[in-house]
Amino acid sequence: QHMTTAQIRQSFLDFFASNQHQVVPSSSLIPGNDATLLFTNAGMVQFKDVFLGAEKRPYTRAASSQRCVRAGGKHNDLENVGYTARHHTFFEMLGNFSFGDYFKRDAISLAWNFLTTVLQLPAEKLLVTVYHEDDEAFDIWNKEIGLPADKIIRISTSDNFWSMGDTGPCGPCSEIFFDHGDHIWGGPPGSPEEDGDRFIEIWNLVFMQFNRHADGSMEPLPKQSVDTGMGLERISAIMQGVHSNYEIDLFQGLINATAKVTNATDLEDKSLRVVADHIRSCAFLVADGVMPSNEGRGYVLRRIVRRAVRHGNKLGATEPFFYKLVAALVEQMGEAYPELVKQQAIIEKVLRIEEEQFGKTLDRGLAILEENLSSLEGSVIPGELVFKLYDTYGFPADLTADVARERFLSIDERGFQEHMEAQRRKAQQAGKFGADYNELLKSDKSTDFKGYEAEHFTGTVV
Numbered sequence: 211q212h213m214t215t216a217q218i219r220q221s222f223l224d225f226f227a228s229n230q231h232q233v234v235p236s237s238s239l240i241p242g243n244d245a246t247l248l249f250t251n252a253g254m255v256q257f258k259d260v261f262l263g264a265e266k267r268p269y270t271r272a273a274s275s276q277r278c279v280r281a282g283g284k285h286n287d288l289e290n291v292g293y294t295a296r297h298h299t300f301f302e303m304l305g306n307f308s309f310g311d312y313f314k315r316d317a318i319s320l321a322w323n324f325l326t327t328v329l330q331l332p333a334e335k336l337l338v339t340v341y342h343e344d345d346e347a348f349d350i351w352n353k354e355i356g357l358p359a360d361k362i363i364r365i366s367t368s369d370n371f372w373s374m375g376d377t378g379p380c381g382p383c384s385e386i387f388f389d390h391g392d393h394i395w396g397g398p399p400g401s402p403e404e405d406g407d408r409f410i411e412i413w414n415l416v417f418m419q420f421n422r423h424a425d426g427s428m429e430p431l432p433k434q435s436v437d438t439g440m441g442l443e444r445i446s447a448i449m450q451g452v453h454s455n456y457e458i459d460l461f462q463g464l465i466n467a468t469a470k471v472t473n474a475t476d477l478e479d480k481s482l483r484v485v486a487d488h489i490r491s492c493a494f495l496v497a498d499g500v501m502p503s504n505e506g507r508g509y510v511l512r513r514i515v516r517r518a519v520r521h522g523n524k525l526g527a528t529e530p531f532f533y534k535l536v537a538a539l540v541e542q543m544g545e546a547y548p549e550l551v552k553q554q555a556i557i558e559k560v561l562r563i564e565e566e567q568f569g570k571t572l573d574r575g576l577a578i579l580e581e582n583l584s585s586l587e588g589s590v591i592p593g594e595l596v597f598k599l600y601d602t603y604g605f606p607a608d609l610t611a612d613v614a615r616e617r618f619l620s621i622d623e624r625g626f627q628e629h630m631e632a633q634r635r636k637a638q639q640a641g642k643f644g645a646d647y648n649e650l651l652k653s654d655k656s657t658d659f660k661g662y663e664a665e666h667f668t669g670t671v672v
């Protein structure tokens with residue numbers, strides 16, 4: 211049956227509440243308990259200490275719809291936006307969690323019941339993966355759920371083995387996929403064509419089974435736990451009978467609004483999807499307290515805003531447009547996220563100022579880029595030009611790479627880095643003649659972010 215995105219979110223939470231789960235509100239996009247993590251990128255983030263046993267809660271089962279951002283850091287889907295049917299920079303992850311309560315058997319049957327009984331998805335369109343050594347999960351799917359063996363794929367890669375870090379909790383995963391039909395290119399998980407969008411992963415069930423020690427040995431956890439995550443937009447697409455997440459109710463609202471404020475006429479234009487995606491991450495990041503800046507989280511936000519502005523410009527916008535989409539977003543998501551409504555005016559102001567600032571140099575920078583592209587030999591944009599666009603016109607390197615990709619070109623990332631490094635050295639030399647406390651503070655702060663590539667946060671325009 212057809213369900214709206216809001217109805218699906220609610221029915222998920224209701225289902226797990228009726229199975230003795232405590233419904234917990236989404237936490238901020240800025241992880242409160244983990245300085246090594248750039249953004250909240252999964253539902254389990256707010257429960258990390260509970261899983262580790264360092265924090266006690268009055269419940270052992272929980273469910274949530276968690277706002278997530280995957281742009282930068284270990285999970286970076288920024289480059290996928292506009293190219294796949296299933297990735298966003300911002301999305302909502304529906305999750306149910308067991309803290310030493312139920313394990314594989316209940317996790318699998320709860321997920322299966324929700325999909326096939328509550329949502330009434332046809333079982334024959336679903337297939338699952340298990341970790342290749344996890345006979346226990348295989349048998350539950352096969353003998354208890356009754357899924358035929360050829361619908362249960364054993365995977366030996368890290369895709370199906372989760373770990374929190376090099377040491378600590380880890381364990382096998384079982385993922386549920388939906389087959390959107392053979393008119394769409396792609397193969398089942400584990401096949402060479404799995405990157406296509408025919409078989410779309412909808413739900414990841416993580417079984418926290420072991421504790422891994424520094425020497426690599428694994429010991430069963432005293433209290434085995436479950437962490438699951440299902441993309442709300444992906445399950446909405448299925449329920450609404452469409453293939454791409456960008457065709458669901460929520461995104462259609464945003465895409466129509468984007469077309470209106472940019473004067474775009476072709477509703478299929480991929481830039482509309484990019485802008486509609488980016489307004490969600492940018493608005494929610496500002497709502498959670500991130501401000502555009504030249505380093506760390508703020509630079510990720512700035513990069514996303516600038517990408518959106520460039521795509522809006524391509525669609526035909528002639529004046530600041532991005533901030534105008536906050537109203538459309540509030541219309542789509544304000545009910546589920548009252549904080550968005552409360553902060554609407556601030557978000558609009560921050561995004562408007564950021565766009566106005568960049569708007570001043572965008573046209574000039576694009577003109578320089580065009581000029582250089584017309585005489586480009588080969589298919590790689592030289593690092594020197596990428597650096598000049600960055601340094602003089604405020605083009606983050608990934609923005610130039612985004613333009614390049616549209617023309618089947620790439621950027622010389624190494625060359626760009628070399629110019630960045632040279633600039634850094636110059637700045638340091640200058641710094642020797644007087645302490646630059648701003649600079650010191652910056653490098654202190656940047657060490658907070660492990661796994662977040664250096665080029666992105668040291669990008670201070672000198």
Ligand code: ATP
Nearest residue numbers: 280287296297298301411412413414439440441444
């Ligand atoms: P994929 O392989 O499609 O990139 P994933 O394996 O990286 O997904 P998980 O880390 O397992 O995703 O996250 C759990 C669920 O969250 C996924 O099964 C999917 O439904 C959803 N999800 C993950 N990344 C995104 C994204 N960028 N946009 C929308 N939904 C996502």
Ligand code: MG
Nearest residue numbers: 285286287297
């Ligand atoms: Mg992924």
Ligand code: MG
Nearest residue numbers: 369385411414
């Ligand atoms: Mg995956």
Ligand code: MG
Nearest residue numbers: 369385411414
């Ligand atoms: Mg997964």
